[in-house]
Amino acid sequence: MTNILDDYALMSPLRYRNNWLKLTIVAFGLLAGVSAYSPIPPFFIALCMSFATVFLGKTPFRFYLKLLLAPLGFAAVGVLIIAFFSGTGAELYSFRLASYPLTVRADGLELAMLVLARSISGMCCLYFLALTTPMIELFSVLKKSGLPGSVVELSMLIYRYIFVFLDMAVQIKFAQTVRLGYGNFKKSFRSFGMLGSTLFIRSWDQGEKLFVSMNSRCYDGKMTMFETRRPVKLPELLLTSAYFLSTLTLFYLTRGVSII
Amino acid sequence: MTILETRGLTYSYPDGNVALKDINIKIDKGKKIAFVGQNGSGKSTLFMLLNGTMKPGEGEVLFHDVPFKYNSKSLREIRKSVGIVFQNSDDQLFAPTVYQDVAFGPANLDYPKEKLETCVNRALEQVGLTNFKDRPPHHLSGGQKKRVAIAGVMAMEPEVLILDEPLSNLDPVGADEIMDLLNEFNHYGSTIIISTHDVDLAYRWSDYVYLMSDSELIGEGAPEVLFRQTELLKLAGLRSPSSLEVYHELERRGLAKGYLSPKTLPELVNALRPPELMWVDAPHGVKEDDTLNLGILYGEYSPNSPYEAINARVLHIHPDGKAIVELKRRSIKAGGILLYDTDSYSYPEILNIIEEGDVTFVGAMGKKSKILAEEDGIFLDVTSGVIDRSILTALCGKRCLILTGGGMVEHAFKRIREYVELSGIELNVGTFNTGEELPWLEVLEESAEGFRV
Amino acid sequence: MHVMEGFLPTPWWQVWFAISIPVIAFGIYKMNKLVNEKREILPLLAVAGAFIFVLSSLKLPSVTGSCSHPTGTGVAAIIFGPAISAVLGVIVLLYQALFLAHGGLTTLGANVFSMGIVGPVVAYLVYKTGMKANLNFYLVVFLAATLGDWATYVTTSVELALAFPDPTGGFVTSFGRFATVFALTQVPLAIMEGAVTALLFKYVINVKSDVLVELKVVEESVVRKLRGLSS
Numbered sequence: 001m002t003n004i005l006d007d008y009a010l011m012s013p014l015r016y017r018n019n020w021l022k023l024t025i026v027a028f029g030l031l032a033g034v035s036a037y038s039p040i041p042p043f044f045i046a047l048c049m050s051f052a053t054v055f056l057g058k059t060p061f062r063f064y065l066k067l068l069l070a071p072l073g074f075a076a077v078g079v080l081i082i083a084f085f086s087g088t089g090a091e092l093y094s095f096r097l098a099s100y101p102l103t104v105r106a107d108g109l110e111l112a113m114l115v116l117a118r119s120i121s122g123m124c125c126l127y128f129l130a131l132t133t134p135m136i137e138l139f140s141v142l143k144k145s146g147l148p149g150s151v152v153e154l155s156m157l158i159y160r161y162i163f164v165f166l167d168m169a170v171q172i173k174f175a176q177t178v179r180l181g182y183g184n185f186k187k188s189f190r191s192f193g194m195l196g197s198t199l200f201i202r203s204w205d206q207g208e209k210l211f212v213s214m215n216s217r218c219y220d221g222k223m224t225m226f227e228t229r230r231p232v233k234l235p236e237l238l239l240t241s242a243y244f245l246s247t248l249t250l251f252y253l254t255r256g257v258s259i260i
Numbered sequence: 261m262t263i264l265e266t267r268g269l270t271y272s273y274p275d276g277n278v279a280l281k282d283i284n285i286k287i288d289k290g291k292k293i294a295f296v297g298q299n300g301s302g303k304s305t306l307f308m309l310l311n312g313t314m315k316p317g318e319g320e321v322l323f324h325d326v327p328f329k330y331n332s333k334s335l336r337e338i339r340k341s342v343g344i345v346f347q348n349s350d351d352q353l354f355a356p357t358v359y360q361d362v363a364f365g366p367a368n369l370d371y372p373k374e375k376l377e378t379c380v381n382r383a384l385e386q387v388g389l390t391n392f393k394d395r396p397p398h399h400l401s402g403g404q405k406k407r408v409a410i411a412g413v414m415a416m417e418p419e420v421l422i423l424d425e426p427l428s429n430l431d432p433v434g435a436d437e438i439m440d441l442l443n444e445f446n447h448y449g450s451t452i453i454i455s456t457h458d459v460d461l462a463y464r465w466s467d468y469v470y471l472m473s474d475s476e477l478i479g480e481g482a483p484e485v486l487f488r489q490t491e492l493l494k495l496a497g498l499r500s501p502s503s504l505e506v507y508h509e510l511e512r513r514g515l516a517k518g519y520l521s522p523k524t525l526p527e528l529v530n531a532l533r534p535p536e537l538m539w540v541d542a543p544h545g546v547k548e549d550d551t552l553n554l555g556i557l558y559g560e561y562s563p564n565s566p567y568e569a570i571n572a573r574v575l576h577i578h579p580d581g582k583a584i585v586e587l588k589r590r591s592i593k594a595g596g597i598l599l600y601d602t603d604s605y606s607y608p609e610i611l612n613i614i615e616e617g618d619v620t621f622v623g624a625m626g627k628k629s630k631i632l633a634e635e636d637g638i639f640l641d642v643t644s645g646v647i648d649r650s651i652l653t654a655l656c657g658k659r660c661l662i663l664t665g666g667g668m669v670e671h672a673f674k675r676i677r678e679y680v681e682l683s684g685i686e687l688n689v690g691t692f693n694t695g696e697e698l699p700w701l702e703v704l705e706e707s708a709e710g711f712r713v
Numbered sequence: 714m715h716v717m718e719g720f721l722p723t724p725w726w727q728v729w730f731a732i733s734i735p736v737i738a739f740g741i742y743k744m745n746k747l748v749n750e751k752r753e754i755l756p757l758l759a760v761a762g763a764f765i766f767v768l769s770s771l772k773l774p775s776v777t778g779s780c781s782h783p784t785g786t787g788v789a790a791i792i793f794g795p796a797i798s799a800v801l802g803v804i805v806l807l808y809q810a811l812f813l814a815h816g817g818l819t820t821l822g823a824n825v826f827s828m829g830i831v832g833p834v835v836a837y838l839v840y841k842t843g844m845k846a847n848l849n850f851y852l853v854v855f856l857a858a859t860l861g862d863w864a865t866y867v868t869t870s871v872e873l874a875l876a877f878p879d880p881t882g883g884f885v886t887s888f889g890r891f892a893t894v895f896a897l898t899q900v901p902l903a904i905m906e907g908a909v910t911a912l913l914f915k916y917v918i919n920v921k922s923d924v925l926v927e928l929k930v931v932e933e934s935v936v937r938k939l940r941g942l943s944s
Contacts, residue, residue, distance in 0.1 A: 033719050074720075151800065154800075154804060158766070161759060165763050166770070192773065199768065201917060201920060210760065211752075212308070213346065216313060222364075224360050
């Protein structure tokens with residue numbers, strides 16, 4: 001549990017590429033995805049992004065597949081509801097569930113496919129960002145895009161202490177588990193409550209120590225940003241442009257196309 | 261010159277527990293001070309009072325003879341000059357990357373951009389973590405985190421550096437590296453204050469020791485003096501330093517000489533009493549009080565170096581022709597130690613020295629030198645406690661090469677010279693490429709055989 | 714409940730950003746004011762944000778064995794109030810999307826609205842009302858957290874229903890559907906989080922209540938009463 005996506009980003013070779021380029025790619029993918037009228041452009045986007053993440057970003061393939069399945073619960077429920085209930089056209093498939101008719105209609109299914117495609121392409125874009133760009137690179141981006149300094153500073157401190165507390169939580173949980181703290185539901189409930197409260201108290205203590213520590217180094221409201229200039233290279237630019245163009249073309253061509 | 265002072269310092273926690281009672285200390289500039297005491301004796305609280313984090317209940321703290329004022333401007337001045345490194349590095353490293361954390365102090369001191377970059381890069385280089393600039397702290401080991409914490413404070417160029425239990429959670433190699441670092445800072449003029457419950461560390465490292473127990477100062481003094489007071493140590497709940505304990509046992513058995521306080525292994529070896537009396541065949545006509553030249557002895561009769569020229573004073577002549585003599589020894593060959601400054605590093609040069617100089621023992625001190633040696637495949641016989649081990653090896657007649665850089669060259673040279681003077685043993689020590697004397701190699705060039713007996 | 718990335722179509726995902734941003738801006742304004750008054754608040758907010766993130770990455774114990782995570786909105790709202798919870802919420806939600814793949818970037822606006830704004834506001838109101846009515850502290854905490862989570866889930870259903878209205882019944886029918894289906898998991902989940910939050914506060918009151926008193930979450934008198942009861 002302590003291996004969050006950020007750690008993979010720190011190991012990815014794509015972390016050394018220009019951040020603005022990556023953000024543009026992701027933003028383009030997300031926007032094009034949620035604005036698409038047909039499922040084909042999103043699927044194309046999903047494919048391109050996945051390829052980039054796994055082959056260029058060197059994310060382990062199995063791990064990536066597992067990640068794609070992560071939001072499955074929500075996606076499945078949402079898509080099924082849409083599939084079954086949003087149609088007005090021809091009936092494709094229906095059955096009765098406890099005397100309640102459930103029908104899949106053509107346009108309902110189409111909308112469901114579209115939503116599914118958009119979600120998958122959205123996730124792939126998000127994963128591309130999360131797995132190739134470590135958070136430490138994004139802080140200067142946040143600052144540059146106009147977010148107030150106090151919020152960026154807060155984000156940086158939160159980032160750092162997430163890892164300290166994650167370790168604490170894992171240790172406490174382990175200590176509880178080896179003393180059989182999660183044997184049955186009742187025990188798990190109590191152990192979890194203890195875990196949460198201990199974590200809370202220790203977080204508070206850490207906060208006090210953090211304040212002393214910051215003051216001991218003359219804290220005056222300033223934290224430096226760390227940025228390295230990374231010029232965009234020609235092959236990257238060409239590849240990105242090709243990707244944009246093909247997506248837009250596909251977008252235009254499949255405007256009215258329906259899968260069903 | 262007193263840099264930090266407290267008078268009648270008393271502090272109690274809000275819940276009434278007394279943390280410190282009437283503490284009076286005077287820290288001298290440029291010294292290495294250790295506060296020794298059990299856990300809970302008040303050391304950490306004292307440190308928080310020394311940098312203005314806490315305000316005393318009674319008494320005052322003075323910096324350069326000026327009492328602390330607790331408004332924000334004065335506190336800033338104090339904290340710039342008196343830096344603290346906390347026991348737990350996670351309490352101190354709070355920025356997303358190493359660079360940002362070290363830059364925190366300078367940034368908040370409003371240094372202009374160039375000065376900030378210079379200070380940060382210099383601090384990172386001093387602790388040997390330049391390549392870790394853009395790593396997040398949770399990807400660092402305990403020793404590396406501690407070094408980043410130290411760099412973060414050093415980047416503010418403080419006059420006094422206080423470290424609360426600096427070696428806790430460090431493995432021996434990491435601990436040695438930190439102590440080397442502190443010694444280097446001290447060499448360049450920083451006053452260093454540490455707290456520890458490790459008596460051996462305080463005994464061999466510090467210039468002055470304060471003993472704390474139960475919120476009070478129960479003793480202070482130079483380590484050689486303070487750590488002999490076993491009753492005081494017992495009161496503080498501490499042991500005697502190991503080398504002193506060994507020395508006392510040797511003394512009791514008549515195997516060590518004098519009222520000494522050996523701190524390091526070479527000093528302990530030096531304190532061992534070599535055989536002073538011997539039976540020899542008395543040539544005809546020798547009387548008591550005559551001096552006999554016994555020639556050159558080796559082996560167990562010359563413990564200080566492979567060969568010794570011995571003169572002996574006759575104490576008693578036995579009827580059957582044997583005499584009891586007291587030995588006066590003069591070593592005629594010992595090994596030597598050559599210091600190589602890695603600031604002007606040249607691999608072929610080093611190889612040449614090792615071959616031509618018949619060097620059999622190579623050591624490296626400091627992160628930079630160790631990395632250079634590793635990269636070029638130079639085999640290192642020792643990487644920690646280098647000076648002591650080299651002295652011990654040289655005592656056995658071997659020749660050593662120490663690779664080190666910067667201020668450490670001078671520091672090592674000084675220490676070895678000091679040992680030579682104190683012990684009276686003729687060890688040859690020289691520095692190679694810092695332009696100082698090279699008696700060793702000059703002799704070598706003249707006649708390779710001249711140095712071999 | 715996080716709406717996953719890409720689920721909301723244009724123009725809906727923009728709508729929620731448009732609604733949330735002014736609220737967050739207000740939260741930032743309040744936070745800055747607070748930080749300027751009391752410097753030490755910033756590190757506390759930072760560790761609070763980190764705590765909420767870590768808490769939300771743990772798995773709640775469940776009767777059915779299914780996997781679910783607490784939201785942390787109850788804890789945040791009770792301790793810091795709704796305005797600051799919105800700011801912490803944005804940062805935590807961003808990190809949840811980037812580090813744990815919960816939620817998304819286009820849906821950040823919608824998720825902030827449901828989990829960072831509505832949830833904490835409801836929890837806070839329930840908490841304040843309950844304390845004013847002198848009800849038992851733990852009961853109030855439980856209700857605040859549970860109702861806060863229910864409010865979040867209802868809001869998410871609203872967001873989904875607006876984006877995918879029923880062709881005949883419109884928003885209302887669609888909302889009914891989404892709400893009913895998600896109720897299966899969200900309603901018991903909220904109750905579980907409410908219970909866990911109350912338990913968490915119980916342990917904190919017994920061990921280190923001065924924290925809560927200092928932050929003006931509870932009165933000293935209430936603490937003494939609670940301690941007297943449980944000891």
